[in-house]
Amino acid sequence: MKDTIFITGAGAGIGRETALLFASRGWFVGAxxxxxxxxxxxxxxxxxxxCSIHVMDVVDEVSVSQGLADFAKRTDGQLRLLHNNAGILKVGRFEEIDMAAHRAIVEINVIGVMNALHAAFPYLKATPGAxxxxxxxxxxxxxIPxxxxxSASKHAVRAMTESLSxxxxxxxxxxxxxxPPFVNTAMVQANAGQSALFGNMGVNLGPREVAAAVWDQSQQPRLHRPLSAQFRMLWPLTKAAPSALTRLVIKRLWK
Structure with a gap:
């Protein structure tokens, strides 16, 4: 039996590159x-x-459950790795973004992750080394301004990760x-120019580099894996430094 991975948001960007990488290394991929x-x-x-493919809306609990059940039929109920990758982004001043867009970010980036985790649990539990x-x-x-x-949605993902760990x-x-910090995907490109942070911090990662980090994480798991040399250096400081100092640094980058 091959190792198995189920990837949400596998149609483009990071998800697609992750699917290609894992398939090239002998894994069976649920996309x-x-x-x-x-x-x-x-x-x-x-x-x-x-590869098996699953047209699935992560916000729809029934759709997610059915997608994972169909995948499990191809894998004898095994799921070695769930990669919760699906997500959306809308950049701009909070009050200038309509509530429908804010709601969509939370639903896809948070509820979508929760739906996949909940539906995947029985298959993960049944798989050694899941x-x-x-x-x-x-x-x-x-x-982040x-x-x-x-940012709020990703704080929620971080908390969910820590809780379930x-x-x-x-x-x-x-x-x-x-x-990861900014990744050069269509999602980021669509928001280019909407914040000075893109220019001040740079968009220095590509989808293949993140896919490679997914592979590294699958082989040597960590609770949190910061990506890019810049953020790997800053990550310990954000945890140790006073909040006021971190806030000041981000505020200056935002200008």
């Missing part, structure tokens, strides 16, 4: 997304023997997250 055409193109590239990799963010270290709802340990399930 989930709302974009059926993108999933079909991925399966055509990877091959049906190495693991969860959630996609958090550098913005989970401290609230122009990213208020997104304790709750699920007795079941043999390791739970951790990745914390």
């Amino acid at each position: 989930a997304d709302v974009d059926a055409a993108a999933l079909t193109a991925l399966r055509d590239q990877v091959g049906d023997d190495s 693991q969860v990799i959630n996609m958090s963010s550098a913005s989970a270290a401290f609230g 122009d990213f208020a709802s997104y 304790i709750e699920w340990e007795p079941h043999g399930i390791q739970v951790g997250d990745l914390m």
Whole structure:
């Protein structure tokens, strides 16, 4: 039996690159997304023997449960790794973004993660060495201006990761997250120019680099895995420094 991974948001960007990488290393990939055409193109590239596709809306609990159940039919009920990757981003001043967009960020980035975790638990529990990799963010270290709802959603993912790393340990399930700064994906490109932070901090990671970090996390799990040399240096400081100092640094980067 191959190792198995189920990836949400697998139709593009980080999710797609992660699917390609794991399939190339002999894993069976369950690829989930709302974009059926993108999933079909991925399966055509990877091959049906190495990939099942699942048109799935992470906000819809029934859709998520059905997607994971269909995946489990291909894997004898095994799920070695759940990668909660699906997410959206809307950048700008909080009051200038309508509430529908704020709500969508929370529903997809938080409720979507919770739906996948809840539905995946029986399959993870049934698999020796099972693991969860959630996609958090550098913005989970401290609230980021122009990213208020997104940052809040990633703080929630970080808290969920920490909570379940304790709750699920007795079941043999390791739970951790990745914390990248800006990644050069279509999602970030669509928001370019909406915050000075993009220019001041730079967009220095690509989807393949994050996919490689997913692989590293699968082999050497950590509770939190900060990405990029810049944020790996800052991460210990954000935890140890007074909040007022971290706030001042972020405020200056925002100007």
